[in-house]
Amino acid sequence: MTEADAEFAEQWRLVNTPLGEEWSGRTRYAAAMWFHKRGDMDAETLEVYRICSRLDSTDPLPIIRDRGVGLEWLRRMEAQR
Incomplete structure (x- = not known):
């Protein structure tokens, strides 16, 4: 594994x-x-993570979905889960 792969x-x-x-x-x-x-x-999408940053129990993904932003990010997250 390369250093870049490890960081990712x-x-x-x-x-x-x-x-x-x-x-x-x-x-x-x-x-x-x-x-x-x-x-x-x-x-x-980053803004949703910022908003949720002080809310340890809040999942940013439903908020991202509700706002209709970050569709590519959502696909990526769902594919990896």
Whole structure:
């Protein structure tokens, strides 16, 4: 596994941090920023992660769906689960 692959795997693990864990919202948001910087996530989707960053038990995916943003991100998340 290359260093880039390892970093991607780590960020993917972080963006999927289980709900309800202490600081999990902030962890997911930090990973979401990494994906946004890579061009894998649009600004509207990142904004949902920002809003949820202080809400450790709130799943950002239903909010993303409700807002009708991040369709490619949602496909990617659903494919990996």
